[in-house]
Amino acid sequence: MSTVNVPRHVLQSVIKPARYVGGEWGSVHKDLSADDQIRIRFAFCFPDTYEIGMSNLALQILYDLLNKRQDTWCERCFAPWIDMAEQMRILGLPLYSLESYTPLREFDFVGFTLQYELSYTNVLSMLDLGGIPLLSADRKSDDPLVIAGGPVTYNIEPMADFFDLVIIGEGEEVLPELLDLYDANRSLVSRNRREFLRLAARIEGVYVPAFYHVSYHPDGTVAAIRPNEPGLPARIRKRIIRDLDRVGFPLAGIVPSTEIVHDRIFLELFRGCPRGCRFCQAGMIYRPVREKSTDRLVDQALAIERATGYDELGLLSLSTSDYSELAELTDRLLCHLTPRQTSLSLPSLRLDSFSLELMEKASKTRKSGLTFAPEAGTQRLRDVINKNITEDDLLTAMRLAFLGGWKGAKLYFMLGLPTETMDDVEGIADLTRKIEALYNELPKSRRPRRLEMTVSTALFVPKPFTPFQWAAQATPQQLDERIRRLRTLLRSRSVKYQWHDTDTSRLEAILARGDRRLGPVILAAWQRGARFDAWQEHFQMRIWIEALQAAGLDPDFYTVRERSEDEIFPWSHIDIGVSQSYLLSEYRRAQLAQTTPQCRDACSFCGAESFEGGICIGR
């Protein structure tokens, strides 16, 4: 056992040294000398900065869950920023955990939560700085088990070479079983790592990439994916928690001393989303919708608010308005929180009068901005993506907002959606103009003095496990042209236009629907200096294109190619419950601009009902 001692001059010279020292309120410190009670050391790794990683609810939930075990100490580790990583390399300091300053390589488990594809190179940086061989195949008996979980692990294939095992589904459900297995087979792990992985692969929801062989057609598409070990399932099925009221939730949590991106308490209302927007991966992989009860949420909120000292509580879910007892919940929360000077933030609200009244009530202490996500500029395209918002909804909501004193709103759209034409792009500008007209028609006495609208366009990236997994991404030229068009059309004093960069979305599209042939590409890009790709100031598309070319791969194969209906996807052996046939029927309906009702209105028998949980029960 060793500990890392970072010299003062290093911490003096890097930006935000508080990122690297730990010691926050609520961080867990355990006594290693106490009778060998702690048998499992777990490093929870987030492959981005401290401020982003500490804003992640999965980290808080799993940290709490693992540290409640007497035999386990879970510590944290984040990607050091460029300046710190450089200093550590110069001085030969290994990457260490924030609790005990233990080098990463001395842990039993090094577990990454993967939230977005553009953090992949940071995983390699962290393993490398931690002194752990990058490739699973190169790891020896005394190396940690390097594991991963989180939304992008549903298609982990591009990163398959780097992980020993991957958790498919909700970690709260799988991790305890994995740790129990590890504890019971400790000697096996050091004697025969492969044999331990064989045992682990028998746990439902555990995927060991090395145990599955992928063969390809000459055109680069997948021919077959088969287990190469006896006794393993052909498909790995995700695990979920059926009843969220019966699983632990951190009632205290770590309170960072330095400012983080989402610096507030998160109260998770439910998992899953009943809406079924066709571009949305989260809406499919987290099915079925499972709510927590209002009583439990109120109890949890009050306990967390007292224990952390935070003065802001944010409701968290994919679509707040779909919580079935939102009015009762928010009334009860406000009644407790307002006298304590704690504010409530309400993201992901639907466009209706109830939402605005709610925001009015919630903003008694602090007034927050309005954001709406119509996603597309015309009704036709909104029907294609199954986004159930009409122009009337938006105009009615904006009218109420102006009367309520809001100066405007931020509107989110996507460019490059399947079937999009320039008419749809111009529809975004039309909508914005109608909002401006609406404002101008209101009497001066009843509207705010200035109009401030923001229009923001992200670029559509087709994701696995969505109805659009077959779709082509628009070409960079098409996307640039559409952005240019909007820049011209949205020139107005009262409208601010923000857009995303095409290269970043292109790389995201390559990695999101990528296969195992991208493993060497990611490694090569990292070796050529790719770091923090999600950060505009560090992202260099040139490196990636070179790495792809060196591997003989064509970016267009992954991005602008529409898949045939019978193509075997690189992620075909992962079973999220939602069936391929449902996704395909949704893709076909999209082409016809036909909408599908949301879960609460009519069950579409997507396959998630097979989990027998949440709102699927009783249908």
Place this chain on the structure above:
Amino acid sequence: MAGEISVSVGKNKEAEKTTVIRMRFARSGPPVWLAHLDLMRTFERSVRRAALPIAYTRGFNPRPQLTFALPLGVGLATEDDYVDLTMLEPIDPQSAVDQLNLFLPSGLTVLTGGVVSAKDPSLMSLIQAAEYLLEGQGISAAAKRIAGLPQGQPWLVEKNQKGNMVTVDIRPLLMDMYDESLDRLFIQVKAGSKSNLRPKLFLDALVRLGGLNPLAAADTAITRTKLLIADGSGGLKSPLPRSGAFRQR
């Protein structure tokens, strides 16, 4: 329900009842690396966790009413810093101190507390001087060298002032300096809103004029050991009368 929500604690009527508790605190360990805003936020949340009857500022963004004596630079430890807490009701200072200590992250400790008059000028405006302990290789020798420079020769160092590099003479800001033992140097300097010498600037002078190795300067541990206010008769005193509980130097 809406009626209940809009009810706020009748602050106006209670304004005259507020009590200001001054606390002396120390920091060491990980919190040393917090910036001043981080430290303020950490105290605010700790006060809320401790459920002390703290008053809030008015306006859109109400915050617990805490006032710090003098911002502490990133990387500096302290044994003698001060924060004033405005309480909505009278509270025994010692029990407030004990309660807050239960909820501060490790490395932050409140040492003592006392009631001060709410009518006193702000804590920050009272600060006149500070004492720092500098511990690092070669500090004593470098200090000896600059002390030996001819009287009247300015100690010029470069300082970043709102984005511009300016040259300042720090010699008039140093009030006293002595070695406690080898490479444990105490300096007493002017501090506060009128004139203030940051210890890192003093280390720059040791590098520039005293031949201190820049790396040794960057590795030097700095501890604020005293904050001082005017005693009303030309001398200096502590912002809180010292109690026996705290180590005296």
